[in-house]
Amino acid sequence: MNVDLFFQYIVAGITYGTIYAVVAIGFNIIYNATGIINFAQGEFVMLGGMTAVSLHRFLPLPSAVLAAVLITMIVGALIEVLFIRWLHKPSVLRMIIITIGLSILIREIALHIWGEGVKALPYFTGTSVSSIKLGGVFVSPQVIWVVGISAVMVALLSFFFNYTIAGRQMRACSANREAARLCGINAKNMVTLSFALSAAIGALGGCIVSPITYVQYDSGTPLAIKGFTVAILGGLGNSFAAVAAGLLLGILESFSIWVMPAAYKDVIAISILLVILFVRPSGLFGSREAASMKEF
Amino acid sequence: MRSSAHLALFGLIAAVIAVQQITAHTGSGYYLTQLTMSAYYSLVIVGLCLLMGYAGQISLGHAGFFAIGGYISAFLTTHDLTPLKDTVFVAFLNKTGILWAREDLYGGQLLTVQPWPACIAAVLFTVVVAYIVGGPVLKLKGHYLAMATLGFGTIVYRIALGTTALGAADGLSDVPPFKLTPFLEVSGEMSARVQNYYIAWGLVILAVFLSLNLIHSRIGRALRAIHAAQDAADAMGIDTAKYKLNIFALSAVFASVAGVFLTHYNGGIGPSEASIMKSVRYVAIVAVGGMANLWGALVMGTLLNFLSLRGYLGSYDDAVFGGILIVIMLFIPRGLLHTDILRDLRALLPGKAGEEDA
Amino acid sequence: MALLEVKDVRKRFGGLQAVDTVSFAVAEGTIKALIGPNGAGKTTLFNLISGFVSPDGGAISFRERQVQGLRPYQVAAAGMARTFQHIRLFPKMSSLENVMVGRHLHGRSGFLASMLSLPRTRREELKAKDKAMELMDFLGIAGLAGTEATSLSYGQQRLVELARALACEPRLLLLDEPAAGLNMRETAEMASVISKIRDMGITILIVEHDVSLVMNISDEIIVLNYGRKVADDVPLAIQKNEDVIRIYLGGDDA
Ligand SMILES: Nc1ncnc2c1ncn2[C@@H]1O[C@H](COP(=O)(O)OP(=O)(O)O)[C@@H](O)[C@H]1O
Ligand SMILES: [Mg+2]
Numbered sequence: 001m002n003v004d005l006f007f008q009y010i011v012a013g014i015t016y017g018t019i020y021a022v023v024a025i026g027f028n029i030i031y032n033a034t035g036i037i038n039f040a041q042g043e044f045v046m047l048g049g050m051t052a053v054s055l056h057r058f059l060p061l062p063s064a065v066l067a068a069v070l071i072t073m074i075v076g077a078l079i080e081v082l083f084i085r086w087l088h089k090p091s092v093l094r095m096i097i098i099t100i101g102l103s104i105l106i107r108e109i110a111l112h113i114w115g116e117g118v119k120a121l122p123y124f125t126g127t128s129v130s131s132i133k134l135g136g137v138f139v140s141p142q143v144i145w146v147v148g149i150s151a152v153m154v155a156l157l158s159f160f161f162n163y164t165i166a167g168r169q170m171r172a173c174s175a176n177r178e179a180a181r182l183c184g185i186n187a188k189n190m191v192t193l194s195f196a197l198s199a200a201i202g203a204l205g206g207c208i209v210s211p212i213t214y215v216q217y218d219s220g221t222p223l224a225i226k227g228f229t230v231a232i233l234g235g236l237g238n239s240f241a242a243v244a245a246g247l248l249l250g251i252l253e254s255f256s257i258w259v260m261p262a263a264y265k266d267v268i269a270i271s272i273l274l275v276i277l278f279v280r281p282s283g284l285f286g287s288r289e290a291a292s293m294k295e296f
Numbered sequence: 297m298r299s300s301a302h303l304a305l306f307g308l309i310a311a312v313i314a315v316q317q318i319t320a321h322t323g324s325g326y327y328l329t330q331l332t333m334s335a336y337y338s339l340v341i342v343g344l345c346l347l348m349g350y351a352g353q354i355s356l357g358h359a360g361f362f363a364i365g366g367y368i369s370a371f372l373t374t375h376d377l378t379p380l381k382d383t384v385f386v387a388f389l390n391k392t393g394i395l396w397a398r399e400d401l402y403g404g405q406l407l408t409v410q411p412w413p414a415c416i417a418a419v420l421f422t423v424v425v426a427y428i429v430g431g432p433v434l435k436l437k438g439h440y441l442a443m444a445t446l447g448f449g450t451i452v453y454r455i456a457l458g459t460t461a462l463g464a465a466d467g468l469s470d471v472p473p474f475k476l477t478p479f480l481e482v483s484g485e486m487s488a489r490v491q492n493y494y495i496a497w498g499l500v501i502l503a504v505f506l507s508l509n510l511i512h513s514r515i516g517r518a519l520r521a522i523h524a525a526q527d528a529a530d531a532m533g534i535d536t537a538k539y540k541l542n543i544f545a546l547s548a549v550f551a552s553v554a555g556v557f558l559t560h561y562n563g564g565i566g567p568s569e570a571s572i573m574k575s576v577r578y579v580a581i582v583a584v585g586g587m588a589n590l591w592g593a594l595v596m597g598t599l600l601n602f603l604s605l606r607g608y609l610g611s612y613d614d615a616v617f618g619g620i621l622i623v624i625m626l627f628i629p630r631g632l633l634h635t636d637i638l639r640d641l642r643a644l645l646p647g648k649a650g651e652e653d654a
Numbered sequence: 655m656a657l658l659e660v661k662d663v664r665k666r667f668g669g670l671q672a673v674d675t676v677s678f679a680v681a682e683g684t685i686k687a688l689i690g691p692n693g694a695g696k697t698t699l700f701n702l703i704s705g706f707v708s709p710d711g712g713a714i715s716f717r718e719r720q721v722q723g724l725r726p727y728q729v730a731a732a733g734m735a736r737t738f739q740h741i742r743l744f745p746k747m748s749s750l751e752n753v754m755v756g757r758h759l760h761g762r763s764g765f766l767a768s769m770l771s772l773p774r775t776r777r778e779e780l781k782a783k784d785k786a787m788e789l790m791d792f793l794g795i796a797g798l799a800g801t802e803a804t805s806l807s808y809g810q811q812r813l814v815e816l817a818r819a820l821a822c823e824p825r826l827l828l829l830d831e832p833a834a835g836l837n838m839r840e841t842a843e844m845a846s847v848i849s850k851i852r853d854m855g856i857t858i859l860i861v862e863h864d865v866s867l868v869m870n871i872s873d874e875i876i877v878l879n880y881g882r883k884v885a886d887d888v889p890l891a892i893q894k895n896e897d898v899i900r901i902y903l904g905g906d907d908a
Contacts, residue, residue: 037439083626092438093354097583097625100356100576104618112611221572225450228443263458270447270454277444278432506769513768513775514761514782517747521755524744531704531738532822533730533759542765588746 007137009254015143015212017250018150019045022205023227024234024242025157026198032174032237033194036095040079040103041202042224043110048072048203049215050110053119061124065207069200075106076199080192103220110217120214121207128211146208153201154243170194174237222266229273235283245283301508304591308504312497316490327606328493329484334601335496336558337578341597342503342590343550344578349588350511351543352523353434354442356575357449361422361548363456363570365555368418370468370565371461372409381407401470411474415556422552426545434540446572453570467566474560482560492561499557500594503550507590519543520588573614580621586631596632655718657682657857658826663702663712663722665695672698674881675712680826685848685858687868690878691901696861697739699878700828703859704736705729717825731759735824737815739831739861743803749814750799753786756821760785789817793847809840813847820851827851829860833867845871865902869893877901 023041030038052068059067083098084090090098123130124145131138160167172180173190181187206215213219230249234241249269256268276283319325344358377395380386386407389395394413400406409417433444456462463469473483481488482495510516521529522536530536559565568574581600585592600617603609609616624631656679665673673695680686688696701707703714705726714722721729735756744752761782763775790796793813798806803814812832819827832848833841845867852858852871862868868875868889875892877885885895892898 037443039442083622087626091629094625094629096354096439096442097579097621101580101618101621101625104573104576104614105622108612108615108618222450225443225447232440232443261458263464264454266454267451267458270451273447274432274444277436277440281436281440509771510765510769513771513779514758514763515765515768517751517755518758520747520751521744524746525742527706527726528738528742528744529755530706530726531730531736531742532755532818533727534755535725535727546765 004137009257010251011137011139011143013251013254014247015146015209015250016253017247018146019205019209019213019223019246020226020230020249021243021246022150022153022201023223024230024246025154025239026202026205027227027231028237028239028242029194029198029201031231033170033191034084036084036099037228038195038198039096039099039224040106040220041198041227042220042222043103043106044072044076044199044202044220045206045223046110046215046217046220047075047106047199047206049121049206049210049219050114050119050217051203052121052207053210053215054114056121061121065121065204068207069203072203073196073200077192077196079199080195084195085188085192103224107217107220114217116217118214118216119210121210123211124208140212142208142211146212149204149208153204154239157201157239166190166193225266225273226269229269229276232273232276232281233283238283241283301512305501305505305508308501308594312494312501316493320490325489328489330602330605331598332489332493332496332561333558333605334598335493335500336554336561337601338500338594338597339503339554340551340578341581341585341593342500342507343547345582345585345587345590345593346507346510346519346550347543347547348579348582349586349590349593350516350523351519351540353540353544354579355445355544355547356442356572356579357445357447357452358547358551358578359570359572359574360449360452361426361551362555362558362574363452363565363567364422364425365418365552366559366565366569367456367462367468367555368421369411369414369556370471370559372414372417373411373472373560374406374468374470375408375461377407377409378405398472408472411472411560415474415553418556419549419552422548423545426548427541430541430544430548434537434544446575449570449572449575453567453572456567456570463566465567467564467569469564471559471563471565474557482557484561484563496557496561499553504590504594511590515539523588573617576621577614577617580617580624583629584620584624584632589631592631656680657717658703658859659713659715660699660703661713661715663699663714664710665698665702665707666710671881673702673709676878676881676883677712678876678883678886680857680859681873682825682857683852683855684873685852685860685871687872687875688859688861688878689863689865689868689875690884694878695881696878697830698881700736700830700859700861703729704734704828730822730824733825734828735819735822735826736828737812737819737830737832739834741808741811741815743811743815743818745802745804747803748800749790749795749803749806749817750783750786752803752814753790753817753821754782756818757782757785759822786817786821789820790814792820793817808835809837812836812844816847820856824856826857826859829858829862831861831863833862833864841867 023045026041026044027037030036048068051071052064055064055067079102083102123142126141130141132141132144161171169180169185170190170193172183172185173187177187226249230242230246233245233249249272252272253265253269256265260268315331316328319327340358340362344355347353347355377386394409395407396410397405397407429448433441433448436444457465473481475481476495480491480495482492518529518534518539521532521534522539526536581597582593585596604613658680661677662675663673664675676699688699690696698707702709705721705724705728708723712722713720716732716734719732721732744755761778763778767775787796787799790799793816795810795813795817798810803811806814816832833844836844841864848858848860849871860872872889875887875889876883877892877898879901884897884901885892887895
């Protein structure tokens with residue numbers, strides 16, 4: 001393998017890894033607020049991408065993306081209000097099954113709206129063949145968009161959770177729901193907010209990556225499994241570690257083509273998930289102690 | 297087993313015979329095809345019900361076990377060994393009678409494994425996989441167990457889809473009939489329709505009989521105890537890890553046997569049998585049936601699979617199962633076929649909070 | 655040699671030394687009580703002995719066999735049964751079924767025999783049922799056999815849990831606050847039941863807050879405070895022990 005190809009693999013790994021990290025952060029936001037793993041997380045990504053593609057037919061690209069994110073955000077909030085908000089202390093099994101049901105419904109609705117075809121937004125700048133030279137390596141401009149927008153998103157999220165009232169209230173709720181409620185925070189609204197936020201982040205991820213990876217009605221589930229892998233790798237609930245874990249998985253997966261046919265790419269990622277679950281469920285960066293305190 | 301369970305079992309046998317008689321007298325024998333297929337899916341569901349409902353362990357990968365059974369049996373009984381005929385191993389197999397020479401559909405000569413040894417190999421391999429996967433997976437709980445089994449299912453699906461030797465997206469076809477005895481044969485031949493209906497349902501009845509015995513035994517109590525309070529079960533001397541693993545393997549065997557038989561019945565198998573959607577479907581049906589309710593799972597499994605196979609659900613097939621999952625889990629988490637169903641429904645009325653199980 | 659010997663056992667949770675180098679022995683055929691204020695580490699010590707928590711150090715020998723680090727089911731198989739401070743009955747199972755789970759170790763039938771419902775399996779099942787009924791009768795709860803265990807009153811649930819532990823036919827019985835939540839009459843009944851169990855030849859280690867109950871029935875008492883053993887003596891001596899008096903008059907609610 002020559003140096004060029006090596007860097008191409010790295011770049012591809014970073015691109016996919018970024019999206020896995022975005023899905024993982026979506027998982028984390030809802031998990032922190034509710035203790036629920038939302039199995040429909042991947043569908044938010046698909047929904048964002050699909051909606052943006054449809055809207056782009058009569059809206060300019062930036063507005064289409066923005067509108068798609070808003071629409072998915074509303075869908076996320078609605079899902080929480082309709083299906084989760086009013087359940088009284090649901091069991092874990094019940095929540096797993098409900099969110100899996102939701103993921104299937106969203107996927108099937110998408111199938112009926114958009115069909116089975118593969119869709120994509122145009123490249124944000126340039127075309128599929130244009131490239132930028134970065135320190136001797138040629139990189140598609142879309143990769144810059146993906147990494148750039150995701151980085152801004154992580155920065156904004158971190159600002160949101162640390163410096164805004166709503167963000168701090170959400171953190172207070174995840175630390176101790178009962179205490180937060182006593183301090184006058186409406187915990188239920190915080191949960192709704194977490195679904196909206198997580199849907200918005202997923203949708204934006206789906207938009208920026210669609211020129212490269214394309215979207216299809218059923219592209220959510222593999223993303224969900226890999227996003228979960230990344231969330232676990234980083235330690236459930238820890239979003240900064242998820243970024244590192246996402247890049248790691250993306251790059252590993254990218255290089256796996258070396259040793260295995262591309263058709264088995266997912267097998268690699270999922271085997272990593274299984275191995276991590278077996279040997280270190282608290283994640284590579286998480287502390288064992290902290291993981292054992294959590295309720296599953 | 298309790299006498300009420302015996303009675304219900306006789307009821308099932310009577311119903312199976314009655315349905316066949318009705319189709320025979322009304323000239324609607326074509327229904328038997330879907331009823332036969334439903335029976336095999338119900339076999340998976342009975343096993344999953346033992347695992348989920350009684351032992352309390354979710355599996356989102358049971359289609360994987362079904363597919364392992366089906367694919368191995370299909371591969372072994374269709375893969376032509378003629379080019380390897382002179383290798384020591386194949387020659388040895390040939391001598392033991394495990395192989396048979398037969399004609400394919402176009403009159404060409406094939407040397408393949410016989411269905412019986414293929415079936416046994418498939419089920420044994422499933423058991424091995426179940427123990428290898430189940431060992432670590434069943435140490436997990438809740439979300440982690442769900443994701444890990446989902447991951448297992450996805451791996452099987454991806455391997456089925458990506459392996460040329462397994463026919464990739466087309467799957468394997470031209471699987472020969474499975475001669476169980478000189479008079480009984482699993483095959484999709486029109487002439488063997490009635491016989492296959494009885495083979496399939498006979499298998500289900502056997503599975504239900506064994507499962508009912510198990511539920512009402514020392515082992516069944518231990519499994520329910522693990523589900524109800526694992527630490528207390530542990531304190532009573534129950535090796536919880538071992539029991540969970542054994543019931544996981546047993547339910548995998550049910551799924552695998554169903555996979556083998558249905559593959560011979562259909563004459564082939566495709567990757568969709570391994571898909572996550574199939575696994576979710578099985579879970580959905582166990583949930584609708586009321587989780588720890590073998591009869592509920594059986595009735596709903598037969599009904600829903602029959603409707604789906606007849607195409608009554610149209611292009612909304614998967615959506616229906618997704619919808620069922622949500623509706624049942626939101627409103628009647630104890631399932632539809634439950635003696636207290638009215639109470640559950642009343643509890644839905646505003647102002648009355650339903651009680652939640654742990 | 656004593657039936658149970660605990661030697662220099664330690665357990666730390668994060669920054670908290672829950673059990674701090676504790677040693678003691680329980681002689682066959684006696685009732686030994688473990689008392690101490692809330693959070694003293696009594697339950698943790700039980701969990702260490704019964705295998706629910708593994709010790710950071712020290713040794714536990716039961717029937718002259720090292721049991722530290724064994725899984726709970728292995729400890730149970732060695733002849734130790736326990737009840738829980740917070741009752742842990744099996745919901746959705748009848749009281750009788752709950753007690754029958756306690757017979758698990760005395761059954762042989764595996765998956766295959768159970769699925770086939772062999773005659774031997776059925777005989778075994780009947781025997782388990784008889785034994786369970788006999789124990790429920792002994793504790794005066796035979797009438798509740800068919801009732802769902804978790805729907806019973808608190809006192810009845812305690813008795814079902816006790817019957818379940820007795821069904822194991824243990825050599826050593828660990829009781830974690832068996833009288834917690836019981837009224838005075840029920841507590842007195844519990845005390846007499848515990849004495850009767852000892853008279854059946856079962857050795858008992860009991861954690862109890864009700865000091866008068868403990869003084870009446872136990873042969874020896876250990877006092878634990880902040881994870882450390884403060885005293886280990888016969889009841890009369892414990893009553894006079896100044897350290898113990900200080901702990902109990904020092905404002906703790908035990
Ligand atoms: N699994 C655990 N993790 C962390 N701390 C624990 C755990 N179990 C007990 N503790 C702590 O150890 C101390 C002793 O608890 P415990 O043994 O329950 O006391 P007791 O039964 O005497 O009231 C308490 O401070 C308790 O909070
Ligand atoms: Mg205690």
